[in-house]
Amino acid sequence: MTRFLEETGRKLPRGKAGNTLPFFFRARAARLVLGCAVAILSASFARAQQAPLPEVQLTAGIHLIHAELADEFTTRMEGLMYRTSLAPNGGMLFVFEQPGEQCMWMKNTLLPLSVAFIDDDGSIVNIADMQPQTEDPHCAAKPVRYALEMTQGWFAERGIRAGSRLRGLDKLRH
Secondary structure, eight states: OHHHHHHHTOOOOOOTTOOSSOHHHHHHHHHHHHHHHHHHHHHHHHHHTOOOOOEEEEEETTEEEEEEEEOSHHHHHHTTTTOOOOOTTEEEEEEEEEEEOOEEOOTTOOSOEEEEEEOTTSBEEEEEEEOTTOOOOEEOSSOEEEEEEEETTHHHHTTOOTTOBEEOGGGGOO
16 A cells, blocks of 8 residues: 555545544544454353253263263354363263264364264264364264263273263163
């Protein structure tokens, strides 16, 4: 823009204080920036205040799991994004309409998590550790219907691995 002004001989309008933009435009820009900041903060607050999801109780051997259900497209897309903590035995169970080669990622997820990919009979197919705020895909080794996210290391600390079976998924079938 400066080059254009030099070539045409035009000058930017200057305010009383010598600013290049008149007060009207500076005030308008400030309101726009403030409005954007308020919108971003409101969206973050709304996410933090979202209605609690339904819960299901699962067991892995003697271990009780309280899992929030992400069984609709929108809840699966948001998952555990923006959360800053999980209950000690809390997690999120992703339920897909049919078995498939499901993959998870950690975009906008602040917590390190482990994900167990689970087939229809409750057997864990594989478990992957995921780092916060990454877009690296973590995929099931074969088609699965469920994925359970827990605090990173939760499965390993309890000796739960591929081949272990979760109970309680039958409560989800209609």
